[in-house]
Amino acid sequence: MSTLAEPAQSEEIADHVSPTRVMRLRQVGVLAVPVIIFVWASWQVRHFYDDSYIYTHVLQQVIAGNGPVYNAGQRVEAFTSPAWVGILFLVHLVSPVSLEATAVLVGIACGAGGFVAAIAGSVRVARRIEPGAFVLPFGILVPTSVYAFWGMASSGLETGMTYLWVGLCLLVGVIVAESSRTQPRAWQGVVLGFGILVRPDLLIVSVVLMASLMWGRWPTWRVRGSLSFVAWGVVLPLMYQIFRMGYYGMVVANTAVAKEATMLVPARGWHYFTNFFFRYWLIFPVAIIIGSVGLSWVRRLAASREDRALLSVVVGLPMAGVLCMVYVVLIGGDYIHGRMLLPGLFAIVAPFAVIPVRRRYLFGSAIVPWALVSVFAVRPVFGLAGLPFITGAPSHANFAQVTSWGPNSPNQKTLRHPGVYIDNLFDFVNLAQPVPGPPNPNLRLPAFAVVALGNEAVAVGTKVEIIDELGLANIVDSHFPVLTNGVLPGHEKPIPVPWLIAQLTAPTDSPTLMHEIRTVMPPSSPAKNDRSYLFSDRQMVVQVAWARAALRCPAVAELVSATQAPLTPGQFWSNITHSIGNTTMRIPSDPQTAYHRYCGPGTPASVLASQRG
Secondary structure, eight states: OHHHHHHHHHHHHHHHHHHHHHHHHHHHHHHHHHHHHHHHHHHHTOOOOHHHHHHHHHHHHHHTTSOSOSBTTBOOOOOSOHHHHHHHHHHHTTOSSOHHHHHHHHHHHHHHHHHHHHHHHHHHHHHHHSTTOOEEEOTTHHHHHOHHHHHHHTSSSTHHHHHHHHHHHHHHHHHHHHOOOSSOOHHHHHHHTTHHHHOGGGHHHHHHHHHHHHHHTHHHHHHHHHHHHHHHHHHHHHHHHHHHHHHTSOSSOHHHHHTTTTOOOHHHHHHHHHHHHTTTTTHHHHHHHIIIIIHHHHHHHHTOGGGHHHHHHHHHHHHHHHHHHHHHHHTTOOSSTTTTTHHHHHHHHGGGSEEEOOGGGGGGGGHHHHHHHHHHHOOOOOGGGGTTSOOOOOOOSOHHHHTTTSTTSHHHHHTTSSSEEEEOOSSSOSOOEEOSSOBOTTSOSSEEEESSTTHHHHHHOSSSEEEETTSSSOTTGGGSOOOSOSSSTTOOOOOOHHHHHHHHBOOOOOHHHHHHHHTTSOOOTTOTTOOGGGSOHHHHHHHHHHHHHHHTSHHHHHHHHHHHSOOOHHHHHHHHHHHHHHHHOOOOSSHHHHHHHHHOSSOOHHHHHHHHO
């Protein structure tokens, strides 16, 4: 009897378990759809911005053994995301493809990981509010449907990694909120405090979310648990900050100084916001998310004292996202369509990535028509029509290397010879023009002055010194005041011609030679504070002499020395102690004014000689 009963009992158990397994598979399959769409779409529009090549060139230097620098022997932090440099370097060690392809693939993979983490965190929130409910993709449809999310994840920039970190913030935040421990785990604080190493502006997310969680977990954590949480959150950023101050001699990255990341330009930032937010009609999905799910979940979590910590995450992460977007608006936005706003928007929708299948949430289905229209019909305007927020069209190869910068191109052959060269246009195809006259003896030859900082630098490799005409990798130029009218936000410090000539050439009192040098210099008319293009050749000789004298002033020379002197323990400590002054220092764009500020009154002998000549 027992022998006959056992198979029947097994069939009964199988019948009981099978529907649950099928339901789980269906659930996973449904939630995988937006991730698959995102990966496919990102791959279809993959491309590489010139800014992406900045990371690639820094990695070339790391691989060559020169450290995380842009030029060998010059410790300038020309990149925005230390975490992105680190991740790309580690992946490159095992990657069989080029640095560019690695960056694209890692960006897409990180973006997909962010989607998965956000969905996983949202599922836990939804199941807390609606136990056992089948859930459907909801808020996650916003990043799935917006072209900018695809394009930036596959652009070679760190944006895909920002999705990953924000998604992990939600998932880890929910895990922390649901835990009954009286002390947070170390890894949880480390993850949530990591934002500033992903992108500096993501410090806002770390601070707001960690503060929200400390409020939510206060009844359990109290002072000791909260202090432990903060301590683990700041440990990695603090370690990198000490390294940055000692190695680079700055409190922030040189890019933050070059872009004046604290200067308020809200009118331009608002235009940047509307160029993104209203192009995709994002007011509709955001209103649907808030109206159909957001307010309901907040009310239900607020009604239970046990869900206070979970409420802090559901409210805290979107609040942090809003503040991130506000910050971007205040500082004037960026020149790449949507780039700076994407992490904030992802943080706003992440807690509501899924929606339970319940009648009360039926209004949420209105997001589907918007998503379909956005996927198939809404695209940003490419090219200069979108100024000051241009977006590069998709490109599947290193543009510099497939035009006039290939291995045997005239440009490459030219730059094999010692000398100083310049290419002041953005089209990446003009020949590198030799700068007349003897070069500055402080340069490592061959030297190449460029406006487009990334693409051409990757093409020529690590043996050519690159002089950045926009200040991102130029420690002197980055410390000038903003000069342009904001045509390209974040690229508003074109180096004044006298300073560029002083950096590239040896001293000369010859107006004829100065005229020849000026013929290959970039036009300075876009710089509203630079009137050097009005000077005669004789006047330019004097202006260049003032610039050379200003570069020798102790304060300016010490700024340069912080990045170029041998990195001994004494130099490392000196860089730390002078890092605040190095960061806040601003050099007047007028060479004579700069000399008087940092060297005092009077006229140096070199300038007097140039005036007599």
